[in-house]
Amino acid sequence: MGRRHRQQAQRGGVRLGAAARPARVRGPVAGAIGGVDLQQLSRSVGDLESVNQQNSALVEEVAAASASLRERAQALRAAMSQFRLQPEAGQTMRAA
DSSP, X not given: OOHHHHHHHHHTTOOOSGGGHHHHHHHHHHHHTTTSOHHHHHHHHHHHHHHHHHHHHHHXXXXXXXXXXXXXHHHXXXXXXXXXXXXXTTOOOOOO
């Protein structure tokens, strides 16, 4: 985009950004993948998306398991707080 167009866009309140970038990016990207088999590239992207979905599902499972473990630990702590040990003769209780 030329200087004159940029000035007009700025005066009109139009911001240049993402909308102006595709034309600049298309050229280098097209040149970089010119020798690449687009079908193979498409399959690879599909594989990456599949792995990404699997990872996302695993993250959700781990988060659920973590929350469950936290609740169990709190319940165990509450149950254990009911027990008090008496010190043996000559010993003192230490704070945990």
